[in-house]
Amino acid sequence: MCGRFTMALDAERLQMKLDLASMPEPWAKRYNIAPSQYIPTVPFAESRHVVYMRWGLVPFWAQDPAIGNRMINARAETVAEKPSFRSSFKNKHCLILADGFYEWQKASEGKSSQPYYFTLKTREPFAFAGLWDDWEPKGVSSEPGIPGLTTCTLITTTANRVVAPVHPRMPVILTKERMWEWLTAKTETEKLALLKPLEPELMQAWPVGREVNSPAIDDESLIHPIDAMNQSIKQEQLL
Template identity: 45%
Template sequence: MCGRFTQSQSGESVAQAFQLKAVPNLQPRYNIAPTQPVSAILATPDSPEPRYQLLRWGLIPSWAKDSSIGSRLINARSETVAEKPSFRAAFKRRRCLIVADGFYEWKSDPNSKAKQPYYFRLKEHAPFAFAGLWEQWTDPQSGSELDTCTILTTAANAVLEPVHDRMPVILEPDQYAAWLDPDFYDPKDLQTMLDPYRAEGMESYPVSKAVNSPRNDAAECLEPVEV
């Protein structure tokens, strides 16, 4: 799964990585948690040029009666995303890129009730994209609209396996265009993008338990610790 991640890159770095015409105004985020706003790249039929947009993390399907379901839909399993009622419509036409530069996962300790957090990132420390889905939900009471998203997950690669059996789907740059294209839908081709990221391109290390609280959103969350 993916329950916390980081996006500490500059707006210029993100614009370059995702070939955006406009440079987004970004503040470093070191402990992004569910229901918070996240940086995303979208493309729609009426606006096919990839653009930056903030989405709330936790997908609310268009048919939902209230927003509470969003906190339970922060992740979507890639193996079943095409069939699940909560995700299948978005998988067809509303795929997005979730901008990140690392994420956290927790390892169980048989000698302690406390889990040890680990940080995972690309070896080049560059921004990257989680495979995401997005939806626009209209509140039936107020009529207000809310744009939300979820992050797809897959089986863990060799870097993740010692800590957790799942990991977020990290896309390669040459997959961005097809993933974003709302007019493209070939389930078999899309599924080939959802394999675990190549282990040789990633690294990890244990970090402070300060990351356990979403109130802590500072660079100290990334500091290595000894275990």
């Protein structure tokens, strides 16, 4: 599962680096993006406009939007068949813009899990492969005033050798050179071919403080490395 990530570039720099047409307002650097928050996405390759969507997919057919709380990730192995995602997999792909993500290494009983921060060695921004959908309240019994939602989920795959010592899954990372293919792929074969672990030699990782456990904390200090001497996993394993 990927449940936290970062987008720590200012809007102008991100727009330039990824060749984006426009950026949403307001914009702020983010160091602890969490589920149910609104996150930057690109749903259409033709326009390349960045729009906010709520993280946690609510399928168009859902009766209760609370289902989105359980739909923050979709597994690459089953995304084409699972009822919650198969409609979006056919024709509603999106890019979820990021420059890093967190995963937690399970600790022995009685100890807290250790968070790690993962990013590209170049520190360049990238995109997660995502899916999106529109949802509207249904039925005459729907509570008045409930607005429609545009929501998304990010796709995960098996971990590469950088992520695997910490967690068995990782998000599907698309670098600038490949990310637009996710929005233009036509056949299921083309789509599934993109849902692979990123080459490990492109990534780096380090342990960070447990302050990231709280979504209320969102500042640059969260991505600063801590001393790994007493951790069960050594920093050199992640390079």
